Amino acid sequence: MNTVLSRANSLFAFSLSVMAALTFGCFITTAFKDRSIPVDIHVSKVMIKNVDDFTGPRERSDLGFVTFDISANLQPIFDWNVKELFLYLTAEYSTKSNALNQVVLWDKIVLRGYNTKLNLRDVKSKYFFFDDGNGLRSNKNITLTLSWNVVPNAGILPLVMGSGHKSLAFPESYETAKSY
Amino acid sequence: MLSAFKSIPTHMDYKGQKLAEQIFQGVILVSAVIGFIYGFTIQQFGWTVYIMLAGFTISCLLTLPPWPVYRKNHLNWQPAMPETSGENRDKLQEIQKKKKHK
Numbered sequence: 001m002n003t004v005l006s007r008a009n010s011l012f013a014f015s016l017s018v019m020a021a022l023t024f025g026c027f028i029t030t031a032f033k034d035r036s037i038p039v040d041i042h043v044s045k046v047m048i049k050n051v052d053d054f055t056g057p058r059e060r061s062d063l064g065f066v067t068f069d070i071s072a073n074l075q076p077i078f079d080w081n082v083k084e085l086f087l088y089l090t091a092e093y094s095t096k097s098n099a100l101n102q103v104v105l106w107d108k109i110v111l112r113g114y115n116t117k118l119n120l121r122d123v124k125s126k127y128f129f130f131d132d133g134n135g136l137r138s139n140k141n142i143t144l145t146l147s148w149n150v151v152p153n154a155g156i157l158p159l160v161m162g163s164g165h166k167s168l169a170f171p172e173s174y175e176t177a178k179s180y
Numbered sequence: 181m182l183s184a185f186k187s188i189p190t191h192m193d194y195k196g197q198k199l200a201e202q203i204f205q206g207v208i209l210v211s212a213v214i215g216f217i218y219g220f221t222i223q224q225f226g227w228t229v230y231i232m233l234a235g236f237t238i239s240c241l242l243t244l245p246p247w248p249v250y251r252k253n254h255l256n257w258q259p260a261m262p263e264t265s266g267e268n269r270d271k272l273q274e275i276q277k278k279k280k281h282k
Contacts, residue, residue, distance in 0.1 A: 001197040004190045011204050015236045018212045026225055080223040153225050
């Protein structure tokens with residue numbers, strides 16, 4: 001500790017160790033929180049088509065179109081250890097060929113400090129709702145749930161499902177292309 | 181240029197070094213506790229880091245330059261011995277050899 005450099009060295013190393021301890025303290029205060037909130041999902045329009053699916057093994061697959069409303073208040077989730085939330089809307093159903101299918105229809109990134117009240121109306125799905133086959137037609141029970149991935153400042157990234165889901169049924173017949 | 185930097189005296193005596201270490205550890209720990217409590221209260225971790233950095237800067241200013249308070253206890257060096265010529269060195273070696281034989 002006789003020269004400036006050796007004093008600066010020990011000072012800096014001590015600060016870094018204290019900083020690491022503070023980060024661990026930040027993690028510990030929020031590690032066991034339950035990050036689930038109630039979510040409200042409504043579906044306004046459901047349509048189904050049977051089109052060529054070039055990414056799949058068969059000629060034609062079912063393509064679903066869902067228009068939905070989402071409302072949720074995300075404010076209780078954001079604490080001092082949350083940097084952002086990655087929200088995604090999942091459709092879960094079962095068909096004759098597959099017992100469990102899960103398709104992500106839509107997602108959104110909500111950063112800390114931005115608007116946390118989610119009140120979206122008439123949202124079209126971002127991603128194609130293709131089925132692995134033709135199992136969507138007259139499928140009575142398709143469950144839509146909103147989940148999110150919590151990205152923290154320090155610690156693990158949990159996947160949390162919102163409490164609140166919506167079941168919908170697809171129509172019996174395909175929608176034919178309209179000609180005007 | 182570098183020699184100008186190296187010629188600036190930056191030493192502290194032993195008691196001064198101990199005092200400097202206690203001061204910077206104390207300042208950084210206090211600012212860490214204050215920062216943790218404030219950040220937890222307003223739920224923003226950024227403020228914890230800012231307060232820690234402020235504590236770091238304060239302790240840099242307090243302990244890095246060799247303030248006079250760190251130089252109060254001077255080391256008592258022995259008075260310098262007179263310049264030894266070659267004869268004195270030979271005499272010393274003779275005395276040491278005799279002591280070994282005994």
